[in-house]
Amino acid sequence: MADVSLHSGGGAGGSSALRHVVYVLRSNPVTLFAFAMLALLVFAALFGPAVAPYDPYASNAARALQPPSWDHWFGTDNLGRDVFSRVLVATRLDMAISVSAVALSFLVGSVLGAASGYWGGWTDRIASRVLDTIMAFPLFVLAMGIVAAMGNTIENVVYATAIINVPFYARLVRAEVNIRRNAGFALAAKLSGNADWRVLAVHIFPNALPPMMVQVSLNLGWAILNAAGLSFIGLGVRPPTAEWGIMVAEGANFIVSGEWWLALFPGLALMLAVFTFNLLGDGLRDMVDPRLRT
């Protein structure tokens, strides 16, 4: 098809990045909604403890197992602790686990994937087989095994979550780098005197970022679920710490006796977080894609 180019004047200045973000947010209401939800989550993570109406750890036997009311929006648990405050405070821990795990796997996966995509050969063969080995396990079971073997701490939950996510990043980066390895601009970079690692890091890798952003945001959701899942079965985070997974696990015992609010609200928070991150992906991709900047 004949291409019809249409470009208004004006260059990219310092504020153009911001203008581009505003443009992406305005052009897609779903993205706007996702970012609003993200802002809410970030707010809860940063200021949760400060705005929580009650002390999340203070038990009050007199008010145990009260259904939701104006005093206690999400009701109280079997020790009389305020469920709303606990859900709010737990945001920080869950977000911290998932963000640091995803950051770790993004880093390790990018390095491994970029190296095997660019150099190929034995680097690729070894890295790919190691990653295939990880993928061969049911990932949640592998995470359980890692935490059980390395010790039952929060750091180990982060490491386990990071390890099981590495293959996804590595494979994505490998494919993205591989298709650009012999692109004209990569050759041009070599002619300009860039050493191999520089061609890879400065010229090729950044072009893999748009699809990576989608992966990151999906993964943030999975990581939260994974961390919550591990604590649900008693690994990683331990009571009385406020964490969505444990709260669902503890609350589950009370569903049969009719105290549904104990499990429902932390579960909803979990669902909302995962939902937000899943919606976020497309918007993030649009933001890092220079082709959409005009």
Add this chain to the structure above:
Amino acid sequence: MALLDIKELAVAFRTRRGTVEAVRGVSLEVARGETLAIVGESGSGKSVTSYALMRILDAGGTIRAGEITYGGMDLRRAAERDMADIRGREISMIFQNPRAALNPIRKVGRQIEDVLLRHGRATRQDARAKAIQAMEAVRIRDAASRYHAYPFELSGGMCQRVVIALALACDPKLLIADEPTTGLDVTTQKAVMDLVSELIRERGLSAILITHDLGLAAAYSDRVAVMRDGELVEQGPAAAIFADPQHPYSRKLVAATPREGVGIRELLPPEARTPAPPVQIGGRALLEVRRLTKTFEGEGAPVHAVKDVSFSIRESESVGLVGESGCGKSTTSAMIMRLLDPTAGEILFDGDDLAKTPSRRFARDPRRASLQLVFQDATDSLNPRFTARASIADPLARLGGLDRAARRRRVEELADLVGLPQPLLERFPHQLSGGQKARVGIARAIALEPKLLILDEPTAALDVSIQAVVLNLLADLKARLGMSYLFVSHDLQVVRLLCDRIVVMRGGEIVEQGPAERIMTAPESDYTRSLLDAVPKPPSGGAPTVPPPARAIAR
């Protein structure tokens, strides 16, 4: 009555930045048995016009106004179901990229059967025989065994034959060929176009040939319509458009087409012609290639891409390296550029053997700056995440040893040198036009003032008028900076404009080398002669070969 009658057609596309009117008030007629060529540069709306009449516009495109009548039938308002019957059976199309037009995972014979069955031209029992017949009709030798081939097993020319067989399988009355030979070698182009015109004559078809190549249009059509910016500028008999173009745009287009006996400055509009700068060719050889050989060891038999190639380039000299795809010219230039290690041979540059330094380590070699390359596809050669300024500054930062402020000044200097307006330096590649991207690529290549610049078909992706400007820019730069050029191309007419000497390659070997004029006028080898003959010849300017006809000028 005309077979196809388009009246005041207007097509618009909805885009993120508002509505784009791609075609505005175009009126065309195609008589029975007539071949009409629509010529125009990219963005002229020539393809959109044909898509509109087939009703296969991309999402967001709509026919805003006008009438399309085909054999008395209103195509604009025809039901989608009727259109599906018309496409392929009445009107069919040959696409630009034959490989993309064929299903990669289906045997070509089956794909022809699909069309025959869809339009009820064959039954399950005789589909195969008819498909083979259709393949034989487009002169595919040994059609019965080629029936089982997948598109990737066939050459580009062979794929295009299959696409033509597909298009003609159901005996359409109107054939639309949309840039049918772009990306094919000149000799293949000639074979394909000769075949198409022969089939058109044999079957009494009407045809629309869409092309950017005036020479091709003139050689293979009865009438030519010139389009620009969605409007019809001029139409008339093919020879007349060439001999005596009326509209200023047609005149510019005719002038910009490289052809025999025309110098590089004459491609430009008269007001832009400046005297050609004198070039003093030095006596010393800058580059000497001796017995260069490259063999690729694969899983099967080794591929001898370049065999024992020797030639030299003197200071300030331009040498053209000409050949068809697969002749080894790109492999040769990649070895000289030190992107690829030769299997054997020497690359003497200023007396130094470059082949001794492995290509892996050459990126940081001090001699890197003296050898630079202008890429074939400017779009592909620019990092999509780098602004024009960052792209041009990259070699300066890596090898130039300049500080930030000096780099900034140098980039602006270079932009002026290649005629790129400075405000465009802050733009990303996708915000630049093809010609502007070519300028960015050239600015980057000359940033370090190389002694040898390899031009790898630098104008292949450009429109003729922009090609004329870029070729002249390259000639000026050479004179100003005293560089030597190695111009790699398949197009002898373009090479001739810029080069002092020409080296012709085929099958990894040099067939012939010598002064450009001699090669063009009195080639010694048959192969060079066949290359020259294959170039479609526009009727040369001067006296029109047909009496001046009544001309229909739109608007």
